[in-house]
Amino acid sequence: MALLQLEGVTVRFGERAALDRVDLAVAEHEIVCVLGPSGSGKSTLLRVVAGLQAADEGRVLLDGSDRTRVPAHRRGVGLMFQDHQLFPQRDVAGNVAFGLRMHKVAAAERSRRTGELLDLVGLPGAERRSVASLSGGEQQRVALARALAPEPRLLMLDEPLGQLDRGLRERLVVELRGLFGRLGTTVLAVTHDQGEAFALADRVVVMRDGRVAQAGTPLEVWQRPSSEFVARFLGFDN
Numbered sequence: 198m199a200l201l202q203l204e205g206v207t208v209r210f211g212e213r214a215a216l217d218r219v220d221l222a223v224a225e226h227e228i229v230c231v232l233g234p235s236g237s238g239k240s241t242l243l244r245v246v247a248g249l250q251a252a253d254e255g256r257v258l259l260d261g262s263d264r265t266r267v268p269a270h271r272r273g274v275g276l277m278f279q280d281h282q283l284f285p286q287r288d289v290a291g292n293v294a295f296g297l298r299m300h301k302v303a304a305a306e307r308s309r310r311t312g313e314l315l316d317l318v319g320l321p322g323a324e325r326r327s328v329a330s331l332s333g334g335e336q337q338r339v340a341l342a343r344a345l346a347p348e349p350r351l352l353m354l355d356e357p358l359g360q361l362d363r364g365l366r367e368r369l370v371v372e373l374r375g376l377f378g379r380l381g382t383t384v385l386a387v388t389h390d391q392g393e394a395f396a397l398a399d400r401v402v403v404m405r406d407g408r409v410a411q412a413g414t415p416l417e418v419w420q421r422p423s424s425e426f427v428a429r430f431l432g433f434d435n
């Protein structure tokens with residue numbers, strides 16, 4: 198059974214469907230990357246799964262049970278936003294532990310887990326550093342640690358490396374893949390960068406105008422794009 202399943206999910210903003218009858222399944226431990234041009238519905242897809250955006254039609258199932266009407270904080274999914282929105286007035290530990298406080302984890306346990314998470318994302322001992330003193334890449338790592346803190350069954354990342362320069366992104370993608378593999382994290386990530394998606398994902402989903410244009414392993418999509426649009430989007434014509 199899929200950990201996450203979307204069945205015919207439609208989200209409309211006025212006349213326009215940001216998502217148009219989307220079907221999608223993510224298996225446990227799988228890393229799925231959603232690719233697509235700007236405005237194709239990628240962020241809306243994550244927001245619907247997180248419960249931050251209501252679906253006009255269709256169902257969102259987690260572990261086979263319908264969570265379409267379950268509020269965001271009870272869905273057991275983590276979402277790391279595009280502009281990671283750290284709290285600038287709190288130190289690194291304060292940011293990472295934020296999710297744990299929300300989940301009523303006791304203070305001693307919070308600080309132990311915060312230390313572990315910072316080791317995990319490559320920022321050991323950074324607890325008391327101020328967020329403002331960190332580089333863009335370091336801030337991204339803090340945001341990732343914060344998203345991982347409540348140990349979500351499903352971790353969703355919206356352009357997780359979007360703010361970083363290419364060299365750093367390429368290194369972090371490899372690290373992330375290793376990290377998720379070790380933790381057994383199920384991941385649904387959004388990117389508009391095909392290189393990033395192909396390096397990170399077990400499976401990619403290409404979106405166009407709120408619909409799934411193609412889904413498959415990176416190799417399948419690379420070798421057999423299902424349409425002119427997918428081929429063009431993946432850059433085969435240049």
Ligand code: ADP
Nearest residue numbers: 210214215233234235236237238239240241242
């Ligand atoms: P992507 O993340 O792929 O760039 P989005 O999911 O953000 O795409 O947006 C998909 C479409 O829905 C776009 O046309 C966008 O303008 C529209 N949209 C997204 N959020 C809203 C909103 N809150 N209100 C109105 N339109 C929205």
Ligand code: MG
Nearest residue numbers: 239240241279
């Ligand atoms: Mg987006």
